[in-house]
Amino acid sequence: MPDTAPTSTAPRIWVVLGDKQGDNAQVESIVQALPWDCERRHIQVLDEFVFGKPRVGPTLYHIDRQRTDPLEPPWPDLILTSGRRPANVAMWIREQSGGQTKIVFIGKPSSMPKDYDLIIYSAEHQFPPLPNLQPITLPLMRVDEAQVAAAADEWQTRFADLPRPLTAFLVGGPTGPFLFNAETAHRLKAIIRRVIEETGGTAYITTSRRTPPAVVEALQADLPASARLYTWGTDAGENPYRALLGLADGFVVTGDSISMMVEVVRLRKPLAILGLPVGALGAIDQLRRSLTRWLFAPQTRSLRDRLRQAAGRALYRLRILTHTRDFVAFHDMLVARGLAVHAGEPLRPPGGEVPDDLAIAVQRIVALVENP
Numbered sequence: 508m509p510d511t512a513p514t515s516t517a518p519r520i521w522v523v524l525g526d527k528q529g530d531n532a533q534v535e536s537i538v539q540a541l542p543w544d545c546e547r548r549h550i551q552v553l554d555e556f557v558f559g560k561p562r563v564g565p566t567l568y569h570i571d572r573q574r575t576d577p578l579e580p581p582w583p584d585l586i587l588t589s590g591r592r593p594a595n596v597a598m599w600i601r602e603q604s605g606g607q608t609k610i611v612f613i614g615k616p617s618s619m620p621k622d623y624d625l626i627i628y629s630a631e632h633q634f635p636p637l638p639n640l641q642p643i644t645l646p647l648m649r650v651d652e653a654q655v656a657a658a659a660d661e662w663q664t665r666f667a668d669l670p671r672p673l674t675a676f677l678v679g680g681p682t683g684p685f686l687f688n689a690e691t692a693h694r695l696k697a698i699i700r701r702v703i704e705e706t707g708g709t710a711y712i713t714t715s716r717r718t719p720p721a722v723v724e725a726l727q728a729d730l731p732a733s734a735r736l737y738t739w740g741t742d743a744g745e746n747p748y749r750a751l752l753g754l755a756d757g758f759v760v761t762g763d764s765i766s767m768m769v770e771v772v773r774l775r776k777p778l779a780i781l782g783l784p785v786g787a788l789g790a791i792d793q794l795r796r797s798l799t800r801w802l803f804a805p806q807t808r809s810l811r812d813r814l815r816q817a818a819g820r821a822l823y824r825l826r827i828l829t830h831t832r833d834f835v836a837f838h839d840m841l842v843a844r845g846l847a848v849h850a851g852e853p854l855r856p857p858g859g860e861v862p863d864d865l866a867i868a869v870q871r872i873v874a875l876v877e878n879p
Contacts, residue, residue, distance in 0.1 A: 518876050520545040521583040521600070523593040526552070529766040530589035532648035533613045537587060537627075540869045546583070548576040550593050560591060563618045565598035582608050585876055589613040598622060609879070611872055613647065615832060625875055627868045631765055631837035633799045634830045635820045641871045643864035644840075648766060650752065650773050659753030670733060672708040672756035674854070677748075677771075678726070679764035680717025684793045685783035685834070687718075687763065692725030695781065698759060698850055703733050710734040711755065713748055715764070752776075757854040762834055768841065772861055777854040778847040780838045796833040 522538055522545045524531045538545050551574035552561075561569035567578070569592060578596070582604035586597045594616055601608040609624040615632045616623060625639050629646045666673065676699060681687035699710045710731070714723055716739050723738055730736060737747055751758075752770060757777035760767045771778045785793055802819030804812070822828040841847040845859030 517543045518584040519581065520585045520587065522547045523550060523586055523588040523597050523600075524548070525550050525590045525593040526557070527590050529646075529648060530593075530614065532766075533646055534587050534589050536647040536649050536865060537613070537868055537872065540865055541872065545587070548578065548596075550596055551575045552592050556592065560617075561595060563591065564595060565602040566595050567599055570596065584608065585872075586610045587613070587872075591617045594618070609875060611875065615830060620830070625871060627871070629765075630840050631832050631834060632830065633796065633803050633833050633836075635803045635823045636816060637820075641868060643868060644862035645772070645864070646765060646769050647865055647868060648769060650770050652774075655749055655753040655774070658747075658749035662747060662750035662754065666750070666754055669709040669711075669735070670707060672706050673751075673754060674702050674706070674708060674710050675751040675755035675758045676710055676712040677751075677758060677760045677764065677767045678712060678714045678718050678722070679761045679767065680715060680719060680722075682717075682763045682834075684785045684796070685763055686785060687722060687761075687783060689721050689725040691761075691783060692722045694784075695759075695761070696726065696730070698781065699734055700731055701851075702759075703731050708733075708756070711737075711747070711751060713737045713746070713751065714739045716740060717763075759850055759854075762838055765834070765837060768837075768847070772841065772846050772857065775857050775861065777856055778841070779850040779852065779854055780841065780847050781850040782835070782838065793835065795828075796831050797835075799828055799831055800833050800836055802828065 520543055522534055524534065524547060551571045552569055553571050556569040578600065582600055586600060586608060588594055588597045588610065589612060594612060597610045601610060611625045611627065612623045613627050615628060616626060620626055620634065620637055620639055623639065625641060627641045627643060628634060629643050634640050676695065678695070699712070703710055710733070712726060712734060714737070718739065726736060739746065752774060755776065758771045759779045759781055760771060761781045762783050768778065768780065802815060802822065804816070819828065842849060846857045846861065848855065
């Protein structure tokens with residue numbers, strides 16, 4: 508018999524975490540709101556899988572067992588996780604438990620929904636309506652306002668002489684279907700120059716670990732004198748990202764980075780989204796994403812919509828269509844709610860209410876535990 512925790516007491520919950528801060532932040536937000544204690548299991552992957560993608564399934568072949576937290580019985584009643592690499596570990600644990608361990612996945616899994624007891628996903632993800640899915644509006648990560656305030660205090664004197672307003676440009680990296688190349692950098696620099704000319708202030712650009720070297724080089728060339736550039740992984744010293752969240756007057760974020768957009772929105776700072784170009788294949792890919800969104804749209808009572816969704820479910824089960832991310836739909840949602848503008852438009856304070864669906868997510872998890 509599998510060695511599992513007794514069910515007469517509080518459930519044994521493991522939080523299986525990887526190395527992606529955005530994924531972990533969503534899981535931790537739920538952990539803080541649950542009525543039970545949780546045990547964390549940090550997963551360390553082998554070097555080849557830091558960027559390489561392991562095959563999907565119940566396996567540990569991709570992790571470094573020496574550096575990973577112990578994975579041994581008694582097995583948990585429930586696992587909370589996010590990301591491909593931790594999800595493989597979660598499925599392996601469920602297999603060891605004889606199928607008794609339930610898995611809650613946050614975000615878009617790399618495998619099919621049937622592999623999980625519950626999937627909680629935000630508006631950039633497109634799924635057919637299925638009973639083990641819980642849609643929410645924004646990803647669940649929270650901004651640690653105390654950390655932001657501390658960073659702002661630390662950097663206040665360093666920013667004191669910079670002309671205001673201070674506009675932060677947060678630069679991500681390539682993700683389908685977008686191109687992220689030197690042309691993207693030139694578009695970004697054109698907006699930087701326009702912001703400086705129109706406001707007389709400072710543009711402060713930060714890159715991320717996903718930013719390609721060619722984009723960094725293009726940004727460095729002929730940068731306006733009143734602009735500042737922090738290059739991730741190259742520049743010495745502390746990353747100013749947290750300080751900018753606290754001190755910047757407005758933000759321009761590249762459209763690939765959902766997490767950076769959400770952090771700005773939750774702080775209720777002015778946000779502009781820089782839409783990214785797509786190539787020929789990317790245009791076809793975006794068409795597929797838009798078709799998926801149309802077929803998987805939330806259910807209504809009309810016969811036409813019910814037939815459309817039935818077709819979407821059938822195509823999904825046949826794997827002709829798959830769940831995906833539609834970044835453009837997410838951008839449009841933020842703009843429609845008054846929480847952002849498109850880059851090139853004047854920055855303005857957010858006018859809409861910031862959605863918070865944490866309580867909905869927690870309610871579904873509690874129901875899963877208490878009513879198996």
